[in-house]
Amino acid sequence: MARRKKIYEGKAKTLYEGPEPGTIVQYFKDDATAFNAEKKDVIEGKGVLNNLLSEYFMKGLGQIGVPTHFLKRLNMREQLVRSCEIIPLEVIVRNYAAGSMSKRLGIDEGTQLPRPIVEYCYKDDSLGDPLVSEEHIAAFGWASQQDMDDILSLALRVNDFMSGVMFGVGIRLVDFKIEIGRVYDGDFQRLVVADEISPDSCRLWDIESGQKLDKDVFRRDLGSLTDAYSEVARRLGVMPNNPPSPSKPTLVN
Ligand code: TMP
Numbered sequence: 001m002a003r004r005k006k007i008y009e010g011k012a013k014t015l016y017e018g019p020e021p022g023t024i025v026q027y028f029k030d031d032a033t034a035f036n037a038e039k040k041d042v043i044e045g046k047g048v049l050n051n052l053l054s055e056y057f058m059k060g061l062g063q064i065g066v067p068t069h070f071l072k073r074l075n076m077r078e079q080l081v082r083s084c085e086i087i088p089l090e091v092i093v094r095n096y097a098a099g100s101m102s103k104r105l106g107i108d109e110g111t112q113l114p115r116p117i118v119e120y121c122y123k124d125d126s127l128g129d130p131l132v133s134e135e136h137i138a139a140f141g142w143a144s145q146q147d148m149d150d151i152l153s154l155a156l157r158v159n160d161f162m163s164g165v166m167f168g169v170g171i172r173l174v175d176f177k178i179e180i181g182r183v184y185d186g187d188f189q190r191l192v193v194a195d196e197i198s199p200d201s202c203r204l205w206d207i208e209s210g211q212k213l214d215k216d217v218f219r220r221d222l223g224s225l226t227d228a229y230s231e232v233a234r235r236l237g238v239m240p241n242n243p244p245s246p247s248k249p250t251l252v253n
Contacts, residue, residue: 011033011037012033012050014029023082024081025079028050028077028079030044030047031046036125036129037125039218041218045230047077049199051073051078051079052073052239052240053199053229053232067190068192069193069194086179086195087142087147087191088122088142089122089123089143090120090178091151091180092119093116093118095112095116095172095175096110096111098110101119104131116156120134150191151180158178162197169235171204171206171213172205172206173203176201178193178195178197179193180193180194199213199214199215199232201215
């Protein structure tokens with residue numbers, strides 16, 4: 001079988017050329033990094049869980065009319081997505097203070113915010129993804145005003161969907177990060193939710209106990225990351241029946 005062409009290797013995923021023009025295969029790795037890759041580890045099974053969870057969230061978003069790049073899951077580690085031009089922004093939505101916002105503004109973690117707050121970071125690892133304002137985004141041409149209106153609306157729709165889904169299984173969506181891609185349909189461009197939505201890119205706390213079920217478990221050495229992600233997958237009913245075998249992907253229709 002011909003080897004696929006690798007397009008890009010990121011910290012948690014590798015992208016390969018897809019079978020048809022305009023498609024990409026996203027391979028979810030077991031690598032976990034934090035603090036701009038200063039902290040690294042390999043967490044067996046993380047890629048499988050994130051692949052299944054991201055599929056679940058992206059499909060659900062599609063079903064309520066939020067456009068995403070997701071096409072279909074190929075196997076336990078890979079999904080087929082539409083290729084898109086990633087806008088160089090990390091779009092963060094916060095419902096409760098935590099992480100960098102708590103640090104920056106001195107607000108206790110877990111404090112409910114008066115309304116969801118959307119923040120933008122410029123995607124550049126060498127700069128540590130700095131927080132930027134809409135002024136920077138407009139002045140440097142990273143996105144147009146129309147894009148920004150669409151991005152805000154997408155981010156808030158994702159927040160409503162994700163908050164509801166998680167609340168339904170006893171989990172509080174504290175905050176999350178999404179990335180947005182541009183796809184071209186003929187002369188028209190539209191924006192879609194791209195990359196992944198998984199416990200790597202969200203803060204998820206058990207509503208009753210406050211237990212963390214996201215990547216903070218790894219960032220802050222709070223226990224087993226696989227146990228935390230498996231718990232999220234189990235509650236959502238997307239836990240694989242047989243524990244995933246990383247070396248043997250299974251084709252799904
Ligand atoms: P922060 O509080 O560290 O700024 O993180 C906000 C949210 O964004 C949190 O849900 C984790 C997520 N996130 C990423 O997905 N990638 C990153 O590189 C960082 C720093 C945060």
